[in-house]
Every structure is written in structure tokens, then in C-alpha cells.
Amino acid sequence: MASSFPSTSELVADARRLYGQVFGEEAPLTAVCAPGRVNLIGEHTDYNQGLVLPMALPLLTVVVGHETSGQDVTVVTATKDADEPWRVDFSLASDESLCPGLPSWANYVKGVIQHYRAPPVPGFRAVIASSVPLGGGLSSSASLEVAFYTFLQQLKPDDGDKVSKAIACQQAEHTHAGVPCGIMDQFVSVLGREGHALLIDCRSLEATPIPLADPSLIILITNSNVRHSLTGSEYPMRRRQCEEAACILGKASLRDATMKDLEEARNRLDDITYRRARHVIEEIERTYQGTEALKRGAYKEFGKLMVESHNSLRDLYEVSCSELDELVSAAMDVEGVFGSRMTGGGFGGCTVTLMKAHAIDRAILHIKTRYSGTPTFFVTTPSAGARTLSLP
Numbered sequence: 001m002a003s004s005f006p007s008t009s010e011l012v013a014d015a016r017r018l019y020g021q022v023f024g025e026e027a028p029l030t031a032v033c034a035p036g037r038v039n040l041i042g043e044h045t046d047y048n049q050g051l052v053l054p055m056a057l058p059l060l061t062v063v064v065g066h067e068t069s070g071q072d073v074t075v076v077t078a079t080k081d082a083d084e085p086w087r088v089d090f091s092l093a094s095d096e097s098l099c100p101g102l103p104s105w106a107n108y109v110k111g112v113i114q115h116y117r118a119p120p121v122p123g124f125r126a127v128i129a130s131s132v133p134l135g136g137g138l139s140s141s142a143s144l145e146v147a148f149y150t151f152l153q154q155l156k157p158d159d160g161d162k163v164s165k166a167i168a169c170q171q172a173e174h175t176h177a178g179v180p181c182g183i184m185d186q187f188v189s190v191l192g193r194e195g196h197a198l199l200i201d202c203r204s205l206e207a208t209p210i211p212l213a214d215p216s217l218i219i220l221i222t223n224s225n226v227r228h229s230l231t232g233s234e235y236p237m238r239r240r241q242c243e244e245a246a247c248i249l250g251k252a253s254l255r256d257a258t259m260k261d262l263e264e265a266r267n268r269l270d271d272i273t274y275r276r277a278r279h280v281i282e283e284i285e286r287t288y289q290g291t292e293a294l295k296r297g298a299y300k301e302f303g304k305l306m307v308e309s310h311n312s313l314r315d316l317y318e319v320s321c322s323e324l325d326e327l328v329s330a331a332m333d334v335e336g337v338f339g340s341r342m343t344g345g346g347f348g349g350c351t352v353t354l355m356k357a358h359a360i361d362r363a364i365l366h367i368k369t370r371y372s373g374t375p376t377f378f379v380t381t382p383s384a385g386a387r388t389l390s391l392p
């Protein structure tokens, strides 16, 4: 059986309950949410100005809260997997209070305040609740950043520009979490659309919604429930290798390079740099092809590209791990499965599988039997981006 996850209203109810416990009688006035994401294809292409095709998830982060008259901030998280303490208090009067530190979950909040586009923000009290698994590669951090930014917009509106909002949240991740991520996660958390995946051109920052609401289809997320500590150092290293490759090829980014360019420059690149660049150039092309296939309802073709993407991430980009490889190969055994691949940064986290709806029970059973670890399953649908919620 796939795991059930709390609905938006259940999360809001949890957050409100905690708000009442922490702050006494006072009821929160504002409630907002922002989703996590799963990337269907286009991995490690965003910071190369390439194409990505993620969708927003029904797994999301909720923030409820209340403006206060002074400059004091109190934020409490209901997320039990977050590092303790689950409550932070600081004053906006001091710049130092926005410096990154511990607990690490609060850094996303501080980063978003720091990069908020209509400073200064007033004091507030807020509670966070989330159904996005922490560290599962489904962008729990981007959903927290974007939810928090959306919360601040209710207290003190900015100009409402959505792309700039995504960029501000990405900056929060860079400065306060120390992860030099691309724009994909924050972008789709802001701009996701129900019933659609989003083709994002990370060079022009244009997004095209791609319909994905065929009832005969299921998008299954399988959490490997492992996270190797490599992510922290390997991600920035991949980014540097790509920049180096683009530089040797004389291009502003790998988006501008073709396989012909790469082959011609092969003797000027070491083997690792060549393989990293090859993954990116081919993955951008696969994302383009995959989007066209999806538009035509050619799911088999899309599935084949998903597997090619996975194999390239495993062999050329070297960001997969044995657990993700096992999950993909188990999913591909099942009749009715079109394709499967690791999703997100890699080194653990989740796979995404596209399949015929009727194959779901068999697929889950088979993957469970074959996987050496303990997987968790989410059957998901493309969902809306960040929004305000009404409080009853």
C-alpha cells in the first residue's frame, strides 16, 4: 500500500493546534502553503541553464501565523524530524539574528527574511507544519522557503513577481543553507500548476505547463529512505565541473554546447569532465524530447527517456547509489511500468516511476519484495504552487 499523507486542511489543523498551545488563546490570522516537487526528467541541468520538467506535489509545507507590533519573531516547527530546538526566538532589530546557525531548519526562515523583496518585515509569530519528507529529495527545503516567503507576502506585500520570488528563495538556500542549487525547486514550488508538469527553461526562466492528468496513468514516488552524506560535497563539485567544461568549450554554459562541440574538444577535457558535460548536454535534449512525447501521450517513449536519464546519472554523472539503482530496476520488472529514474540531487532520496494505473498494486508489492531496504510509496498528482489558505 502507498503511504497516505495528511491533507492540506489536516496540516493547517495541526499547525493551528500547536499555535494555540505555544501562544495561548491568540488565533493565527494567516495560513499559506507551498509544495515539494518531483522532477520527471532534466536532472542536474538547471544550473547549466538547461531544461527541467518537474511537477509540484500534494506534499507541502504550511505556515500559519500572526503579525506582532514589535520586531520580535518566534517560529515553531511541528516537524518532528527537524533538528531541535523546535522553537526559535529572535529580534529583527539585530542584523546578527539572521546569520545562519542552529537549528538548521530555522536557517531557511532567516534566509527568506534576509532576501525578502520588500524589507523590512514586521515582527511575527508563526508555526510550520509539513508533509514533505525531510531530506527525501522532494524539496522539503524549497517548500519551506517558498511557504515562508508567501507568509511574509501576507504581512507586507512585495510587487508579486513570481519569478523574482523563486530567485529570492533560491538565494536563501545559497546563503543560509550553503547549497549552490539551481532554480528548479523554488520555481516549481512557486509556479506549479494543478494537472500539469512544468517545462522550465532555466536560461530564459520561462515556464510552459504540460498537461499531465490522464486518469489511466500513475506517478509513483518511492522513497529509498536512505540519504548518503556525499550530497553536501558532491553537488558543488558537479557544478564546478560543469562550469569548467563550459569554459573549456568556450561557452557561457553547457546549454549552449552541442555533442559535436564536446566531441571536438574531447582531447582538451579529462575523462570525468567529459562525462559530466555529456550527461548535461544529452539530458537537456532528453528533456526536450520527453516533453514532446508527453504532449503526444507517448508514455512508452517518455518512459524510455526516463531510464536513459537514470543510466546517465548513474554512469556519467555518478550521482546515483545502489539503493536507487535497485528501486529503478525493480520497477522496470513490472508490466505496465513505462519508466523509472532517480529524482533530485541523488545519493539517496526518491525515484519517480510512470506507469499504467492498474499496475500500481503489483508494482508496490514487487518493489517491496526486491528492495533490500524499507521503501515508502506516494501516489501523487501534479498540484498547484504556493497559495494562501482560508482559515475556518
Ligand code: GLA
Binding pocket: 039, 042, 043, 044, 045, 046, 047, 181, 182, 183, 184, 185, 344, 345, 346
Ligand atoms: C537539487 C537542486 C536543484 C537541482 C537538482 C538536480 O534538487 O536543488 O536545483 O539541481 O538537485 O537536478
